[in-house]
Amino acid sequence: MPTYAIYLTSGFGLLLVLFVFLFCLSLRRYQRVIAVNKRFIQTICDIYEQVYELNLTNNEFYQYFILNGMLKKTKMHEPLSDYLPRVTSEHVYQNDVAMIKDFLTIERLQSVSDEECNLKIEYRRLSPQGTPYWCMLMVQGLPKSRRQPAIVILYVCDINESKSKERQAHQNLKQALENAERLNEVKGNFTSCISHEIRTPLNAIMGYLRIARDHKNDPKHVVECLDKAEIASNHLLSLVNDILDVSAIENGKLSLGEHPFKLRDFIASLDKLYYEQASEAGIDFLITLKDITEENLVSDDMRLRQILLNLLNNAFKFTPKGGRVELIVCQNAIVNNVAHMSFTVADTGVGMREDFIKYIFNAYEQEDSATARKYGGSGLGLNIVKGLVEMMGGSVEVVSAIGKGSRFTVNLPIQSTPYEMPKGAQCRAIARLRILAVSDDRGTLEIISRLVHRLDMHCDTAISCFVAMDKIKKIAGEGGNYDLCLLDWDTQGQDGTKCCAQMRELLGDDLRIAALVGTNALNLSAHAAELTLWRVIQKPLNHSILLDFFAEIVSAQEEKSEPGVQKMDFSGHCVLLVEDNNLNREIGREVLKNVNLDVEVAVNGAEAVEMFTQKPEGTYQLILMDIQMPVMDGFAATRQIRACEHSDAQTIPIIALTANAYPSDVNKSLAAGMNAHASKPIDPDALYSILEKFLTIKQGV
Amino acid sequence: MEAETKVLLMDYGLDLNNTLARFMGNEKLMLSFLQELPEDESYPMMADARERGDWETCSFAAHALKGLSGNLGLVGLYKRSSEYMIALRTNDEADEKRLFPLMCEEYDRAVAMVHRITK
Numbered sequence: 001m002p003t004y005a006i007y008l009t010s011g012f013g014l015l016l017v018l019f020v021f022l023f024c025l026s027l028r029r030y031q032r033v034i035a036v037n038k039r040f041i042q043t044i045c046d047i048y049e050q051v052y053e054l055n056l057t058n059n060e061f062y063q064y065f066i067l068n069g070m071l072k073k074t075k076m077h078e079p080l081s082d083y084l085p086r087v088t089s090e091h092v093y094q095n096d097v098a099m100i101k102d103f104l105t106i107e108r109l110q111s112v113s114d115e116e117c118n119l120k121i122e123y124r125r126l127s128p129q130g131t132p133y134w135c136m137l138m139v140q141g142l143p144k145s146r147r148q149p150a151i152v153i154l155y156v157c158d159i160n161e162s163k164s165k166e167r168q169a170h171q172n173l174k175q176a177l178e179n180a181e182r183l184n185e186v187k188g189n190f191t192s193c194i195s196h197e198i199r200t201p202l203n204a205i206m207g208y209l210r211i212a213r214d215h216k217n218d219p220k221h222v223v224e225c226l227d228k229a230e231i232a233s234n235h236l237l238s239l240v241n242d243i244l245d246v247s248a249i250e251n252g253k254l255s256l257g258e259h260p261f262k263l264r265d266f267i268a269s270l271d272k273l274y275y276e277q278a279s280e281a282g283i284d285f286l287i288t289l290k291d292i293t294e295e296n297l298v299s300d301d302m303r304l305r306q307i308l309l310n311l312l313n314n315a316f317k318f319t320p321k322g323g324r325v326e327l328i329v330c331q332n333a334i335v336n337n338v339a340h341m342s343f344t345v346a347d348t349g350v351g352m353r354e355d356f357i358k359y360i361f362n363a364y365e366q367e368d369s370a371t372a373r374k375y376g377g378s379g380l381g382l383n384i385v386k387g388l389v390e391m392m393g394g395s396v397e398v399v400s401a402i403g404k405g406s407r408f409t410v411n412l413p414i415q416s417t418p419y420e421m422p423k424g425a426q427c428r429a430i431a432r433l434r435i436l437a438v439s440d441d442r443g444t445l446e447i448i449s450r451l452v453h454r455l456d457m458h459c460d461t462a463i464s465c466f467v468a469m470d471k472i473k474k475i476a477g478e479g480g481n482y483d484l485c486l487l488d489w490d491t492q493g494q495d496g497t498k499c500c501a502q503m504r505e506l507l508g509d510d511l512r513i514a515a516l517v518g519t520n521a522l523n524l525s526a527h528a529a530e531l532t533l534w535r536v537i538q539k540p541l542n543h544s545i546l547l548d549f550f551a552e553i554v555s556a557q558e559e560k561s562e563p564g565v566q567k568m569d570f571s572g573h574c575v576l577l578v579e580d581n582n583l584n585r586e587i588g589r590e591v592l593k594n595v596n597l598d599v600e601v602a603v604n605g606a607e608a609v610e611m612f613t614q615k616p617e618g619t620y621q622l623i624l625m626d627i628q629m630p631v632m633d634g635f636a637a638t639r640q641i642r643a644c645e646h647s648d649a650q651t652i653p654i655i656a657l658t659a660n661a662y663p664s665d666v667n668k669s670l671a672a673g674m675n676a677h678a679s680k681p682i683d684p685d686a687l688y689s690i691l692e693k694f695l696t697i698k699q700g701v
Numbered sequence: 702m703e704a705e706t707k708v709l710l711m712d713y714g715l716d717l718n719n720t721l722a723r724f725m726g727n728e729k730l731m732l733s734f735l736q737e738l739p740e741d742e743s744y745p746m747m748a749d750a751r752e753r754g755d756w757e758t759c760s761f762a763a764h765a766l767k768g769l770s771g772n773l774g775l776v777g778l779y780k781r782s783s784e785y786m787i788a789l790r791t792n793d794e795a796d797e798k799r800l801f802p803l804m805c806e807e808y809d810r811a812v813a814m815v816h817r818i819t820k
Binding site: 580581582583584586587590591594626628630658659680681682683684685 | 719722723724725730734737738741742743761764765767768769771772773774779783
């Protein structure tokens with residue numbers, strides 16, 4: 001202890017402490033610098049695929065790499081002078097070998113070291129799979145002092161992704177430039193074309209006005225000139241409208257309306273518009289409607305018309321005499337009251353080059369200036385078509401071949417609205433009509449069935465005249481008759497006449513036969529009386545046409561049965577009426593007795609079950625069941641009846657009769673085993689219609 | 702049908718055409734059923750059940766009254782009983798309290814009309 005004290009108090013001791021303190025301080029600083037450098041090199045190794053330290057003085061080199069998260073520096077055993085020629089030939093894409101050899105020489109590296117500068121080069125390396133990818137090689141000379149060797153750091157970095165992005169950006173830029181140049185060109189062409197288009201009618205207007213003034217004393221001539229000037233004005237107006245439409249669509253300023261319209265009227269207006277034009281041009285114009293079941297539509301009919309007019313105008317413009325233009329309207333599917341429709345305009349005209357088709361919907365485009373000169377037009381029509389179709393949520397497609405014609409198909413979802421349905425007594429009378437549809441085309445039968453079912457009617461179908469005759473004979477054997485036979489004349493071909501004659505032979509004039517024809521309706525109409533046809537109906541059939549005919553038949557039947565009132569007669573049938581309320585029960589009994597039904601009553605479900613089970617087979621032909629009753633409700637009673645051993649248990653019709661018409665009640669009725677549902681207050685006609693479905697009726701006056 | 706009766710029915714707002722159609726155009730039959738309205742047990746059953754808080758019976762009777770008033774063409778009563786039924790069905794206490802007096806009022810009006818045509 002005293003020895004330490006001597007040291008500490010002496011000057012030497014103090015110096016020693018100071019030395020140790022300074023040593024520790026500089027050691028810590030050195031370690032910090034080492035750590036920072038290590039972190040920096042580690043980051044460099046992370047960024048670059050390969051990092052080498054090339055010692056030019058000693059002709060050796062080291063590789064830096066990360067192993068298990070630790071930075072490693074490994075001396076390579078090969079001399080640098082041997083390594084360089086090898087590395088420039090291995091793993092380098094063949095086309096870039098010469099460039100790399102020239103870049104990576106000892107002389108060049110020496111100069112990089114001397115100048116303490118850096119050099120970069122991009123080249124393609126080969127992956128282990130042999131595919132080339134872009135890399136960047138950089139050499140950097142480290143600052144050196146007299147005592148330190150000449151060192152150059154070599155980095156290799158994968159730049160394939162950024163290179164590819166750069167290439168893509170370059171490509172995009174090139175494409176944008178090309179597009180801009182093209183747009184500029186077409187706009188230039190458009191300006192000259194549109195100037196010509198505007199000038200032509202304008203010149204005509206001015207010319208005719210001048211001629212009219214010159215002939216002011218010849219009123220006939222003046223009127224002719226004014227008529228022609230008016231035509232030219234209309235043309236000019238439509239051209240200006242086109243330009244405004246394109247502008248509105250492009251700027252998103254065009255809004256679509258929603259108007260209800262009838263497809264039949266809409267198509268008829270197009271037919272009317274083009275019929276004469278087609279005749280004059282010697283072009284065959286056909287309109288075909290396929291699978292149309294929804295004809296009450298809601299859309300912007302004016303814009304839809306504009307779309308079809310543009311397509312039809314083009315079709316007529318590019319179709320020579322003797323050719324054909326066809327408009328095919330098809331309802332492909334109906335989903336949630338939306339009709340998915342296609343409108344196809346097909347022509348046998350000049351067609352288009354395949355390479356032009358991709359530009360066809362661009363604004364201001366025409367196939368070439370010769371087209372514009374020969375056929376006229378602004379080149380805006382199809383751009384408007386595409387713009388409008390897209391606004392309406394649809395699409396447009398085109399198929400075309402030079403010399404063979406073009407086919408444009410517009411697919412549009414269009415809202416449909418409920419059909420006008422007959423009401424009250426007319427509805428019930430129509431529902432009672434018996435219809436037979438005869439066609440050898442299953443599609444036609446399917447459409448007719450769908451349309452007829454929509455009117456809550458039943459329709460028998462026959463795939464041939466032979467089958468039809470069988471059905472007619474069967475109904476006649478039961479003492480009945482069809483009220484209308486829809487006979488597909490086209491598919492029956494010449495047999496239509498024969499089939500019609502066979503039906504007449506069996507039934508005389510009692511059966512109304514309506515011939516369905518696709519074409520030449522007028523020709524057949526001329527012979528309708530001779531062929532004993534009630535009507536000749538142009539296909540396609542639709543809801544309104546059928547409804548009109550059915551109403552006509554009902555009205556004719558009513559006239560025939562006047563002055564007496566036709567009344568149903570269910571005599572011979574016994575109905576069990578189950579109703580707890582005394583007054584309602586009596587009212588129900590009166591309503592049922594009115595159509596000659598025998599009525600027995602039960603005051604609750606339990607009594608009904610008892611009555612039914614105790615009576616012999618065939619006592620009741622139908623049960624009218626109230627739902628909410630004391631003791632046992634209608635659901636439980638129905639379930640018990642259906643489950644009992646009685647031989648009528650499964651077959652007897654049970655009709656729910658209740659003031660609750662909620663869907664849940666209807667579903668519960670059906671689930672309990674009831675066959676149908678009639679609502680209170682009792683509507684006698686509606687109730688009779690339901691009874692008619694389950695009981696055999698006798699028609700009486 | 703006497704003109705005076707017809708006026709009373711129309712004043713009340715009876716759905717004359719449809720109701721007559723329900724009774725096959727037989728006015729006498731229609732009037733005879735109408736005259737039985739005050740004797741029908743649905744209304745008193747409903748009022749009594751309501752007072753006792755027996756909502757099941759109340760709903761049951763209201764349903765019967767709805768069917769009956771519909772059959773008799775008593776449009777006002779049919780409408781009120783339908784609304785009341787919905788209130789009961791949806792357990793809407795506020796609506797039940799609001800609609801019950803309105804339905805009673807309508808029932809009284811219908812019964813008063815029946816008494817007048819009976820006289």
